[in-house]
Amino acid sequence: MHNEFHRIKRLPPYVFAEVNAMKYKARAEGADIIDFGMGNPDSATPEHIVDKLVETVRNPRTHRYSTSRGIPGLRRANAQYYQRRFGVDIDPETETIVTLGSKEGLANLAMAITTPGDVILSPNPSYPIHPYGFIIAGAVIRHFPVGPDIDFFDSLARAIKYCVPPPMALILNFPSNPTAVTVDLDFYREVVDFARKRDLLILSDLAYAEIYFDDNPPPSILQVPGAKDLAIEFTSLSKTYSMPGWRIGFATGNKELVAALTRIKSYLDYGAFTPIQVAATAALNGDQSCVEEFRTLYRNRRDVLIGGLAKAGWDVPSPAATMFAWAEIPPAFRHLGSLEFSKMLLLEADVAVAPGIGFGEYGDDHVRIALVENEQRIRQACRNIRRFMSRSEEILEKYGHGADNASEV
Numbered sequence: 001m002h003n004e005f006h007r008i009k010r011l012p013p014y015v016f017a018e019v020n021a022m023k024y025k026a027r028a029e030g031a032d033i034i035d036f037g038m039g040n041p042d043s044a045t046p047e048h049i050v051d052k053l054v055e056t057v058r059n060p061r062t063h064r065y066s067t068s069r070g071i072p073g074l075r076r077a078n079a080q081y082y083q084r085r086f087g088v089d090i091d092p093e094t095e096t097i098v099t100l101g102s103k104e105g106l107a108n109l110a111m112a113i114t115t116p117g118d119v120i121l122s123p124n125p126s127y128p129i130h131p132y133g134f135i136i137a138g139a140v141i142r143h144f145p146v147g148p149d150i151d152f153f154d155s156l157a158r159a160i161k162y163c164v165p166p167p168m169a170l171i172l173n174f175p176s177n178p179t180a181v182t183v184d185l186d187f188y189r190e191v192v193d194f195a196r197k198r199d200l201l202i203l204s205d206l207a208y209a210e211i212y213f214d215d216n217p218p219p220s221i222l223q224v225p226g227a228k229d230l231a232i233e234f235t236s237l238s239k240t241y242s243m244p245g246w247r248i249g250f251a252t253g254n255k256e257l258v259a260a261l262t263r264i265k266s267y268l269d270y271g272a273f274t275p276i277q278v279a280a281t282a283a284l285n286g287d288q289s290c291v292e293e294f295r296t297l298y299r300n301r302r303d304v305l306i307g308g309l310a311k312a313g314w315d316v317p318s319p320a321a322t323m324f325a326w327a328e329i330p331p332a333f334r335h336l337g338s339l340e341f342s343k344m345l346l347l348e349a350d351v352a353v354a355p356g357i358g359f360g361e362y363g364d365d366h367v368r369i370a371l372v373e374n375e376q377r378i379r380q381a382c383r384n385i386r387r388f389m390s391r392s393e394e395i396l397e398k399y400g401h402g403a404d405n406a407s408e409v
Contacts, residue, residue, distance in 0.1 A: 010135050015358035019342050023352045034381040036369045037352040039177065039323055043242040043297065046290040052282040056275035066271040069262050070098025070250075074277045077284040078235075078250045085209075086220040094255045095228070097262050098280075100272055102207050102234040102249040105261065107133040109203065109232070109251065112264040114139045119167040121159060121200070125178055125356060125363030130171045130205065142167060145362040147179055148317065148326075153190065160198070170195060173205040175218050178359045178368040179326045180319035182212070185219040192224045192231065201257065202231035207249075210240040210291050212321040213299045222253055232257040239323060240291055241283045248272055248280045298323050301371040301378055308382025313389045316369075325369040327353075332392040336401055338364050348395050349388040351381045 016037070023033050044050075056062050069075070075092040082088045082096075090096055099105030106129050114120075116138035122131040124143040131141045144159035146152060160167060172191065174183045195202050204221045212218055221231050236249035251261055271277070305325060306318045316327040328334075333341045338355035345351050345367075354370070356363030373381065388395065395401075 007136050007138075011132060015339060015355055018339065019346060019352060019355060022343060022346055026346065026350070031350055033346065033350050033352055034373055034377050034384070035352045036371075036373060036381070037354045038372070039239075039370045040372055041239060041242045041244050041294075041323070042372050042374075043294060045243050045246070046241060046283070048286055049241060049243070049279050049283045053275050053279035056278040062274040062278070064274075066274045066277065068265040068269050068271045070096075070271060071274065071277045071281075074098055074281045074284075077281045078252065081284050082220070082222070082252065085217075086223050088220060088222045090222075090252055091255075095258055096250055096252040097258050097265070098271060098277065099234070099249045099251055099261075099265075100269065101238060101247040102205060102236040102251075103129045104247070105234050105249055105251045106130065106203065106205065107136070108264055108268065109257065109261045110134045110137040110139070112260040113169075113201075113257065117165070118169075119163055119165060121156065121167045121170040123171065123173065123176075124361065125359035125366075126171070126173060127177045127205065128359065130173060131360075134169075143360065143362075146176070146181070147362070148181055152187075153194070156194070166198070167200060169201040169203055171203050171205070172221070173207075175208040175212065175321035177205075177208065177322060178324055178354070178356065178363065178366075180317075180322045180324050182216075182218055182321050184216070185223055188219060188221045188224050188227070192221065192227050195230055196226070200230065201254075202227075204231060204233040204253075206233050207236045208239060208322045209235060211295060211298055211323055213295070213302065214320055216320075218321060228253050228255075230254060232261075237280055237283055240294070242294060243280070243283070246272075246276050246280070248276060298371050301373075301375060304375045304378045305369065305371065305382070308379055309385065312382055312386035314385065323371045325371070326356075326366055327369055328366050330389065330392075332389075332396070334365060338367050340401070342367055344395065344399065344401070345385070345388065348391075349381075349384040351384055351388075 078096050079090040079092040082090045110133040114137040118139045120134045120139045122141050123146040142159050144155045209218050221227050232253040238244040309316050316325050329341050338357045342355040354368040356366035
C-alpha cells in the first residue's frame with residue numbers, strides 16, 4: 001500500500017531526530033551524555049500543586065469528561081493572573097480558553113482560522129510549531145529572519161513588501177525560543193500599529209513570561225490599548241511551575257479568535273483531566289514563591305554555563321530570559337553548520353545541544369543550549385567543551401572536516 005499524504009509531505013525531516021538517535025546510541029554504549037538538547041524542565045513540580053492533584057483525583061466525580069474550554073475556576077485564575085501581572089482585564093467567559101499546552105493551542109488555532117493558501121508571517125529561526133502548525137493547516141509561510149543583531153521591523157517590512165496575497169497573520173515569540181531575545185512594551189505598541197494598518201492578526205507566544213533574570217519582567221502584547229482587537233496570546237504553566245508533562249496552557253485575548261479555537265476544540269477533545277485543571281488553578285492562585293525559586297535556579301545555571309563556556313574559549317551572550325542560551329558556533333567549526341557541529345560535540349565531548357537548523361535556515365550558524373542540567377553537570381560539560389575546543393584541528397582532521405572538506409560525520 002502506497003499513499004501520498006499531502007500534509008505529511010509538507011513537513012521536512014525532523015532535524016533533532018538525528019542527534020537524538022546518536023545520543024541514545026552513545027548512552028546505550030555507556031557514554032555519560034550531558035544533555036542540553038531539549039527544553040524539558042528537570043525540577044519537580046511544587047509540592048502544593050501535586051498535593052492538590054492527589055486530593056482532587058481521589059474524588060471519583062473528577063474522573064468523568066471535563067470541558068474542552070477549561071473549567072471555570074481555571075479560566076478565572078488565568079484572568080486574575082493577567083490582572084495582577086500585566087494590569088489587563090480579561091473576561092474569563094469570552095477572552096480566554098484552557099489549552100493542552102501552548103503548542104496544542106497554536107496548532108488548533110491554525111486549523112480553525114486558516115484557508116489553504118493563506119500567507120502567514122513567521123520569524124526564522126523560531127519554535128517549530130509556529131510555522132509548521134500553519135503548514136499542516138494548508139497555509140503558505142513567509143519567513144523573515146530575526147535575531148539579536150537584526151532589525152525586526154526592517155526584516156518584517158521586506159518580507160511583506162512583495163507578498164501576494166497579502167499575509168493574514170503574524171507570529172511573535174518573546175522572550176524568544178530559541179534566540180532568547182526580549183522586547184519591551186514600546187516594541188509591542190509598534191507591532192500593534194503595524195498590524196492594524198495592514199489588517200493583520202497577531203499570534204503571540206509568551207511561554208517564557210516568568211523566566212527572566214533582570215528587573216524588567218517581559219510584557220504582554222495585551223497591555224497595548226486596542227491589542228485585543230487583533231491579538232491572541234499563548235501562555236503555559238510548563239516552565240513557570242515546572243509542569244511540562246501536565247500539558248496546561250492558555251489562549252487569551254481577541255474574542256473572535258478565542259471563539260474559533262473554542263469551537264474547533266469542542267470537536268477534538270474534552271479538555272485536560274479535571275484534577276490537572278484543579279491543580280493548575282492552585283498553581284496560579286497559590287503561593288508564588290516557587291516561581292522565583294525556579295527563576296533563581298535558571299539564573300544560576302545560566303551564569304555557570306556562560307562563565308564556563310567563556311573559559312573554554314566560546315563566547316556566548318548571556319540570555320536575559322528563557323531557559324536557553326543561543327550560541328554562535330565557534331569560528332573553527334562554523335563551516336560545518338549546526339547539525340554537523342552538534343553531532344561532533346556529542347561524539348567528542350559527550351555534550352548534546354540542539355542544532356540551530358532545526359529552528360529554521362537562519363539559525364544554522366547557532367546551536368541552542370538548554371539549562372536543564374544541574375550546576376555540577378554544567379561545569380563538567382564546560383570542561384569537556386574546553387578540551388574539545390583545544391583539540392579543534394585534530395578533531396576536524398579526524399572527521400575530514402577541514403575548511404575545504406565538509407563531509408558527513
